[in-house]
Amino acid sequence: MKQGKFIISADPLATDGDATPEDLLEAGPDHELREFSVPEALHGHRIDLVLANQVPEFSRSYLKQLIEAGLVAVGGGVVFKASHRVRFGDRLAVELRPTPQTQAFQPEAMALDVVHEDTQVMVLNKPAGLVVHPAPGNWGGTLLNGLLARDPVAALLPRAGIVHRLDKDTSGLMVVARTRQAMDRLVQAIAARKVRRQYLAVGHRVWTGPDLRRVDAPIGRDPRNRLRMAVVDLSRQAGKVAATEVRLLQNGNTCCLVECTLQTGRTHQIRVHMASLGHPLIGDAVYGGTAMGGLDRQALHAFRLAFDHPISGQPLSFSADMPCDIASALPSLGLSYNAAAESD
Numbered sequence: 487m488k489q490g491k492f493i494i495s496a497d498p499l500a501t502d503g504d505a506t507p508e509d510l511l512e513a514g515p516d517h518e519l520r521e522f523s524v525p526e527a528l529h530g531h532r533i534d535l536v537l538a539n540q541v542p543e544f545s546r547s548y549l550k551q552l553i554e555a556g557l558v559a560v561g562g563g564v565v566f567k568a569s570h571r572v573r574f575g576d577r578l579a580v581e582l583r584p585t586p587q588t589q590a591f592q593p594e595a596m597a598l599d600v601v602h603e604d605t606q607v608m609v610l611n612k613p614a615g616l617v618v619h620p621a622p623g624n625w626g627g628t629l630l631n632g633l634l635a636r637d638p639v640a641a642l643l644p645r646a647g648i649v650h651r652l653d654k655d656t657s658g659l660m661v662v663a664r665t666r667q668a669m670d671r672l673v674q675a676i677a678a679r680k681v682r683r684q685y686l687a688v689g690h691r692v693w694t695g696p697d698l699r700r701v702d703a704p705i706g707r708d709p710r711n712r713l714r715m716a717v718v719d720l721s722r723q724a725g726k727v728a729a730t731e732v733r734l735l736q737n738g739n740t741c742c743l744v745e746c747t748l749q750t751g752r753t754h755q756i757r758v759h760m761a762s763l764g765h766p767l768i769g770d771a772v773y774g775g776t777a778m779g780g781l782d783r784q785a786l787h788a789f790r791l792a793f794d795h796p797i798s799g800q801p802l803s804f805s806a807d808m809p810c811d812i813a814s815a816l817p818s819l820g821l822s823y824n825a826a827a828e829s830d
Contacts, residue, residue: 590620593635658788671796689765738820779815
C-alpha cells in the first residue's frame, strides 16, 4: 500500500453513524487507508494510544477525532470511542483524508493589479478583502492561490514567493519574489530594514502634539484576547520590539489623516500603535475603531514601497493611489488628500 502523509484537520470529514468497515475500503482516490495488526506489546491498550504509536506523524488529538468521526475500524466493525481497548493481533484500519490544509496550495485564476514585473520580482496592489495566505477560515481564494495560477514557477518557491503580508482588509503595495535567489535577498533586506514601506491611515480623534512622532512599543499577543495583538511589557510578556514613525498630514472634523512608516514589521503593527496613541483606525473594530464615512474596514493603505532590486541592485520605488472606498470617505470626515503634494 502506498504510504503518504496528510495533515488531518481539527474537523475531519466524518462518515455518518451507519459507517461500516466496507465504507473505509471505499475511500476516495484522494484518501489513504492505513492497515496494520496490533503488536503484542500494545495488547490491551486504548485504541488512540495504539494509533499514535503506529501512525506517529499525526498527533493523538487528531487521531482521536478520526476515531470519533467513524474513520477507524477494528476487526469486524467501526469504533467510535478512543477508550476502546484492542487485543494482540486485532486488524486495524484507519482512513486518512485530505483536508482543507492539504488542498490549500492550489492555483486559482484571479485578476491581480500588477504594478511592476520582471524575471525576479513582482509588485502588486492588493485590494482590501483579499487574504494573502491560506489559513483557517480562508483555505482558498487567497493571493497565494492567484500567484500559483498566474505563474507555475511560483509553486517551486516557499509561499509562492510571498515575503511579507498585508492584513485582509488592508489595501496596497506588496513585493513578491519570482526566484529563490530574489526571495532570499528580499527576506534579508526586510530583516535589515532596507525595504521602505509607508502607509496612509485615518485615525479617530483630532491629532494633537508634534506632527511627527516615533512610536517605540513592543508588540505581542494580547493576554486578554489571543486573537488580538497588543503593546506589551517585554519584562513580563512575550513579544517583539516594534517601531513606527507617524506623521500628521491633516486633521479633520473628529479624525486625522496620517502617514505611517514601518521601522519593523510586526503583526497588526500600525493598527496596534495607532490605537495605543488614542487614535484607533476608522473601521478597525478589533482595536477600538468604528465605521465612519461609509468605511467599514480599517482605513489603512500601503501607498508607497521602495527597495533595491534584489539582483541588479537598482533602486525601485512604487506608489499606489488611495483606493476609492477611503478616498470617497474623506470629504465627509473633513479631510482631503493630494498624492502629489505628499510625494517625496
